[in-house]
Amino acid sequence: MRLRVASLFSGIGGLDLGLERAGHDVVLRVERDAHCRELLRRQYPDGALMDDVAAVMPRDLDGVDLLAAGFPCNDCSFENAARPGLEHGRDTRLVRHVFRLLRERRVEWVLLENVVGLLRWHRRRRRNERQGENTSRSRDARARPPAIDHIVTEFEKLGYRWAYRVVDLLAFGVPHKRRRVFIVASAHGDPRDVLLSQDSQCQGRCETFAAHARVHRRRCYDCFNAPPRDAATVEAVSIDVGENRRPPLRDICQCLTTSNGRRTCVVTRAANDARETSTTRALAVEDAERLMGFEPGYTASCYPIADANGRAPMSFNVDAQTRKRFALLGLACAVPQSAWLGERLRNPYAVKFPYAALCAPFRRACPGGDDDDQEGAWPLAAYNVFELDDADEPRWKSRRRAPKTLSESPVVRAFVPLGEFLKFQRRARDVDPETLRTYARRLRASGHDDVDELVRLALLGDERRDGKRRRIAAPHVGTTVRRAESVWSSSDDERDDSRDDDAMPTFGARAWVRWRGKRGDVATRWPCLVLDAGEDGVRGVTTHRHVVFFDAARSHARVRSTDIVGRFGGDDDDGDNISERADIVGAIERARVWKRDDRNHEYDPIAWSFREPTACLECATCREDAPPAVSTPDRSRGGNDGVLSRSLRSSFASDSKTSSSSKCPQATEIIPRARLGHVGATLALRRGDAVGRRLRVFWPIENAFFAGTIAAFDKQTYTFRVDYDDGDVEVAFKPWMESVWPLRGEDEFATCGVKTPRAITPFNQNTPEICEAPKTHF
Template identity: 30%
Template sequence: MTRSMVGLFAGIGGLELGLARAGYESKALCEIDPAARHVLSARFPGVELLHDVRDVDQIGKIDVLCAGFPCQDLSSVGQKTGISGSRSTLVDEVFRILSQSDVEWVILENVRFMLHLNKGEAMDRLVSGFERLGYRWAYRVIDSQAFGVPQRRHRVYFVACRSGDPRAVLLSDDAVRPLVAPEGVSIESHVGFYWTEGTYAAGIAQDAIPPLKAGSSIGIPSPPAILFPDGMVGTPNIVDADRLQGFDADWTKPAEEITKASARWRLLGNSVTVPVSEWLGRRLRRPKRYNGNQDRPIVGKWPNSAWSMGNGRFESHCSDWPISNNLVKIGDFLQHEAKPLSLKASTGFLSRAKKGSLNFPPGFLSALDRFVERIA
């Protein structure tokens, strides 16, 4: 039986596509960004598109409400204004709509940094809002790599419901993360990193890329770079970037009809990894029993996973790896030739890296030096 859903802050449909693959039908999608709306209109034909969440009133009786509310104020690389920032405070619109609607299940997604920013203010506001509305809730930090994409992407997934058990959806699956080489990151394999950083962070990832992100505040895209075993340094093709978020190749291509092609990186950076939301949708349809007898009340900081059934807030000890999958390596995943990193970008990264105090993998900076000499 097909179940119904509505997506707020839908972006390019990461949550919604995953749920569609699990048997949920979108009744309406709300997104204010023109490029993202254009992708939605092409990929979800016939679905009602709403413009501004602040103009949405009650949405009637539906099974699931999704909301990947804006993360710019919560991100570790943003302004860090917190949940009270002008964009992230839009989550209050979710509470307003829920108070006027008949919605059993709610799924939210946002950045992991929200657990720690301003002493966890965002999480407290989030769970308090749902508790006031009578919802039970659970949340969990999940790494997208568990779902077959070579992108180290930790995000908070939050599930709330009126009468069911959100733990049976979000916390009942757990697996052991595959072991990585004990010697650490090696340049003998592929190494992903942020070429736009280098002084205080670089996002180093072995056989993967660090998380795709929206880019700079002035709209300059910043796809991660990859140091290949042969010494080449390049950025993934945008078609592979679509796939790195679990979309079909060229999912974001329609955006080029109304904006510059580079905007596709921003759309993907703001999106949700599709296989994760598909797993959530399948668990919604077939929940598994969760045994929380050993869980203890939360003390101090917000943990990486937690829950409440209406009688207190408890810490769960679930990992960020819900299902058992082999690690997919970026070198095996890419289907298109990478674009060589420019001389300006390469030398800029090296300059910042050598001035900073970061510890890089053995031979990493030397390999970049050789790449620069080759292309200079």
């Protein structure tokens, strides 16, 4: 089902891009920020774009099937110390325009996105309350309802069924900790099937059915992070050097916000580096784009803003552009999350929500607050589909809490550690040693100096190296890159391709130029690009040339032709060009990267692919499809051992990966269902390792879940036996065909006399029990 989408509060188009990748059509975008509109005009030149959500009329939604809105979050975000909330805030309350339009045009589906602070109460206390005054004003300031209460109440007034859920970006294999609330509402459908039906409880079998990363990663983040942790090829730790409330994170990046992008640095070290040398550099904005699911350079067109004729200014500040790009990325919706929702909306009823019997009702319309000590705050997932016994009851009475064990990972993707994910760190700027020393002092003062060994190595390493290298002044003329008519073409097509991801020109002759620092240092040679080099070479016959230096600021200058002393990368590269002076070393490295990389090469943010479902090779169906076994006689028994030889087993295993005619249940039913988020299917992939697992099974006749224990596994028929707590026994149990919910915590395993009981011996209805788990009460 392909939907026509109207996008309000589009931002830089993260929500729109994910929906388009899922096959939907975005017919209208609305965004008030001038920099975002500049980007949207460049990325989507043929789409309708409006600049004011208040100007959108109901007639503009004619033919629209999905209304999507990532409305402003700053009034609810914990990054805002005041957190005024939806009622007293200025920006988040703009969500009212969504409901204004829905009152006039009943759009079938609605999708909203915001921060987790949307679920939290606002508890800012004023001075009169701190002084003990018991007034109505102080009580109102003490606890204000969260914004989610207003949103779901408005949906209920309009007759929309709704469901919301917190989803973490880590579930999609991206090393970025970013939790967001997604709300799906429908006029006629069941939003639970879209948002709550999938849950990635991989049961340790993610290598079997998960989407694999192109960098040969096979395990999800939970399995990667579980002890013993998998070793990454490149160790990495992300640090917000301007914030000591959050600790450094290993192998993942901090949640990008509007302010911390420029403050985030990454400490990297090769895993096999015996010298324990680390590199500390700022997070490159191109890698930040990839962490959000965008292509590198996606946000470059947001700054500077073109004039009415579509022409960019003659000059712009590169640092200001980078700051704006980071800020817009912090406000954006991550593309992998929106793409997953787009896939679910494309076939909304492919997976039904089976856990309604496990969901608890709300005791009050708005849980939490100062006077609620029973129910607690709003859950991380909830829904309301108007299941009321009495039509006269208020609609909030049918609100339900999703099971607490519903994870924030709806799908399973192979996790790529941060050090292996980053592609542009070599081009990133080095972090100032004084900044790291200041951060280390703040950590010690706050008592949080018990940090990762890699972070400690980076902080101490810069202290040890400080003052031991002679630094000279870089050829810094200014951070403004001048766009001369004689150098850059005024044609739009040519101007768009004139710069690479580091704002360096994509053309020009690489050369060395003799330069003297501002403090009167001795002249040294710097790598540069000669932009106006003609057929007569880099020196030419004219007296001066325009060059751009490979320094951190991409400085430019007009230099004498006689100061250009040779081509970079040619025969003129002798030993004295490589010195211990840090500025020159960094510039040479940037020049070599420029030379080595393909200017037109595109980096995919991350790529996944599914392997063909594999057969189990143990059930009766697999043995029937297997080629005749030519096994050696068993001398101890004087006959054939009846087991496939190792060579034939290996050949059959390779054939089963590509054979589509195999009738093995693992290949035809279990793995496809596990990829759709079926919990019972992922449990079935554990086979014999699932014995002893506690679970709940839904019985439709009783309309209830019953607790039991998996007592045995039959590899011949690929079925299980379940012993229920009430004494019933179910043989030939197929978890992938049932609604199953594994128990966690103390009741996760039955004791069986051992810590993790296992039984793989085949059984049938006439055989005695193999592993009898003790009956426990649920």
